[in-house]
Amino acid sequence: MTGRLVIVGAGQAGFALAAKLRALKDTRPITMIGLEDVFPYQRPPLSKKYLLGEMSFDRLTFRPDAWFAENDVEVRLSTFVEEIDRDKKTVRMQDGSVLEYENLALATGSTPRTLPASIGGDLEGVYTVRDKRDADRLAGEMKAGRRLLIIGGGYIGLEAAAVARHLGLEVTLIEMADRILARVAAKETADIMRGIHDAHGVVIREKTGLARLIGEDGKVRAAELSDGSVIDVDVVIVGIGVTPNDRLAQDCGLDVGNGIVVDEFARTSDPSIFAMGDCVTLPWQGGRIRLESVQNAVDQAESVAATLAGGTAPYEPKPWFWSDQYDVKLQIAGFNLGYEETLLRPGAREGAVSIWYFREGRLIAVDAVNDAKAYVSGKKMLETGKNPDKALLADPATDLKQLMA
Known part of the structure; x- marks a missing residue:
């Protein structure tokens, strides 16, 4: 053509x-x-x-x-x-x-979804981050000592929190669901990531939504939360999907x-x-x-x-994702939709761990935290259709190469 x-x-x-x-x-x-x-x-x-x-x-x-x-x-x-x-x-x-x-x-x-103007979504100092213009505008706000509120405990919110803490901002993150990463990851992964953010001084408030943002002269100054508390804020990042x-x-x-x-x-x-x-x-x-x-x-x-160009092969998705937060690299292979059970496997070095997802007894995804070997092995298993023995997988002494044989 x-x-x-x-x-x-x-x-x-x-x-x-x-x-x-x-x-x-x-x-x-x-x-x-x-x-x-x-x-x-x-x-x-x-x-x-x-x-x-x-x-x-x-x-x-x-x-x-x-x-x-x-x-x-x-x-x-x-x-x-x-x-x-x-x-x-x-x-x-x-x-x-x-x-x-x-x-x-x-x-x-x-x-990105935005907040309605009726609860302060149109105030100056409220941001979403999708393109260069968004990042350039936000860069002028990200100054040490300022108070940042992040709305949403998905990967976007957590990554923003890590950057803000690196820049010296005081960070509060709120999540309406029972826990962070509720839509996209297992409780084990969420617990690990929460612990990392706790160690870096991020205040995470789960089961907490936003009632409204409070402005002064058109600029956001505070946030009233769903539990009735009010916190002072200078900047807001909205990460709600x-x-x-x-x-x-x-x-x-x-x-x-x-x-x-x-x-x-x-x-x-x-x-x-x-x-x-x-x-x-x-x-x-x-x-x-x-x-x-x-x-x-x-x-x-x-x-x-x-x-x-004339090919006839259908597209076969082989999902993989990643998220960098502080010095932590979270790598994800597969898609955990509909998982029924998980297995946590300690890595070979300190701070390395992986979470393996199963549906109907078959491996469907793996989250690897600072564990590149688990990520690569899990990805290969998913692509080749290998289903690991769970007892061997749970044993950190097991060489993952054995499970791919």
Whole structure:
């Protein structure tokens, strides 16, 4: 095919699709449309090394700006698509200009949930962190001695807490659920991570929600919590999840349900339109899931590139994730959805531990805390279908290589 590919979204998935097509020697015209005013870049370091000042922005970009022209990838920045006309196979931009496409790829990502204005969500000093602009604005607030409230005890909230403590802020984190990481990890993992944050001086208040933020002259000054207590705050970071950016797809009549519905080839209900990354819901073990991860964005996009270039292999997700907090690296292989039991295995060195998840007696995921060997072994078991003997796995004397034989 030689018709134009239009990629809506200039993030991880959008860039991976364009780069892989060019690596496959596919020469079709490509136009990538991005809302921001900068060329595609990595987002995970924004809230970590970039915010800490340990990494400059030029180190976050996937390729030098010149790469796009050299590889005939047109990038339209600071703009967005307002409408898709599937009959005419066109997209209309915000300035009224129209682009024709042979194939369309939606890599629109997701948007952080925000607090309602009625409880102070629109006050100055209240942030979500998703892009460079968010990180740049927040950087000016992250000063030693200031009081930070983090709303949400998922990975985003915990990573923000680690960065803030490194910068010398006083940090309180609240979580409405019974414990932190309630949606994404077992109690054992949550207990380990809570202990690490306790040791670094983070005040974690579980079973505690936000009643309202209190402002003065438009700036956040305090927070009233669900238990009636009031704490003084200077800055608030909201980490209460994201919603998939599927409005464009819905407006043009594509199937949508907690994300853009795609098949095993990342095709939408319109065979000329693909979707990938955080914005999609994809097939998984007889059901449907959303995978919010860099790994999925890249792998799914590269699978779409292979399909467009003439390949016939479906995308088979092999989930893995990571989270860096202080000097702790949490690596996750697999997807623990529906787990029924867990097994905790001490690592070979101090501070290393892994949590293994099972459903119907079979291994489905592993969380490895400062234990790269457990992560690599667990990932290999999952990819090869090996199911470890639980008694041997629980014994720290057992060499994990034995369990993969």
